[in-house]
Amino acid sequence: MATVVIIGSGAMGSVYAGLMQDAGHEVHGVCKWEDHVQAVQENGLRVTGASGDRTVRLASFDTEVRDLPQPDLLIIATKSFDVESAAESALPLIGEHTVVQTIQNGLGAPDRVANIIGGDRLAIGVVGGFGASVPGPGVAHHNGMEMIRFGSYGTLSDEEIERSAEIWRSSGFEVKTFSDTDQMVWEKFIMNVAFSGTTCATGLTIGQVMDNDTAWWVARSCSEEAIAIAKAKGITLDVGDPIEHVRGLGSKIPNAKPSMLLDANLKRRCEVDSINGAVVDEGRKLGIPTPVNEAVSNIIRARELTYLDASERTPATV
Template structure:
């Protein structure tokens, strides 16, 4: 299976590295200095679960160089989804499977606006990883999980084969029977984790160790749960407790990708995070003051 990692940053670089390490046919799509470093020195993975280098690494610097892909691991920033989806229309085949492993709740729908295919699926990522310098991905914490599935049909054989491939590569992969539920379970966590750490300019440990910021964090989660229920998402009864447990068990010095983007003066994903909660809440006439405050503040600071 020819796998292309479209978006070789913290998520794509890390999971692509695991897939390549296991001997799969993996090609990374990268740009600029990141591309140059991977091409010259390989892709370096620094992880609490073990460091390794993919060298030589198959890497290209342009979507147009993709050739007969079987699987596209789609992990670009959400604000680039439309642009990259348009470019992919020229290189994919009718059989190419595209799985979106991105932040947000509707990325597969965005891709489908430009690529008319039944082989586009949403996914969920649980990992704390980032591109710390060109050619290097650093992962902290023990999580390295992928969840994916079909919104409308039971798991197919082709998706079961991909799940098997992921598992054989050391990835904790799950083929979901309710991917919309699982997307929202992650999203309800990430809007609080991203939004509160970003607005406080602090790690998750500092945020949750202070009673006041912890209270705001909890309210942010509760607002997201209310929005999810309004859209008939199958929110588990223990969703709030589960989200808080995951948050409290996160490595204390962890920072969200939203905060890292802000600290490094990069374009960020606030529109698809707290901005999306605000947008969806408005459709259902739901008041989400915490998320709205975060969204407005980060938007002005960006």
């Protein structure tokens, strides 16, 4: 069995940790939510939802990286704006055979991780269709587990990618590996763009967005702007009709609240700059209008103004 370290063991990271530990791997989790960490230390980590209901004792769970072994697999599962600090903390753990997988929503995080740890041991990860949340300290819930995808950022061999993917497969995840990581990322990104900002702006679940003509117009338009950018960049989207692909993924987790909505409800900083805001940035570079993503991004930034200190806010684009 493998040794795994997960930096960023919030909702998604806790699901990974629970299923991997349950499969017999040695899993060490790191999470900055002190109440979650304390509950897991005292009572174990409970994971409920699509994979069943289980409570496991992790090898360790702490708020910081402390005296951890060099793992076979190191997963950076933080929010996109926390990847630099996570990568810095991971540096002492990266051994000659460690595979580092960075898994974030949106665009740009792998480059920022590579700037710190280099690209030689780095893989890009994309996951989707989980609808994960932390309903209470010590508990992670997920509505599904649809998409796990990995590809090499730089020079990791196919063998090394497959070795790390097998850790996931042995834990009950269905994994697909990609050589074209732009395709891998953007096939998920067009779904993130559709639902993350729209649910955060409206307070609706994914299913409610799809059932509401007005909200669905916003979600579809956000995705269509991203699809236009992918086409202009020459990125392959091998999903048939992209909008039907987005609806198909969304229909599998209709009750889910994307992490951007959950973060806003908890008065935390949102990842709008790497999702809907990233569409705006890419559109400006290419001369492609993105008015719906710009409006949604600034609605969310305005919402952040009501609860974040100035130093924590996502920069405005107006």
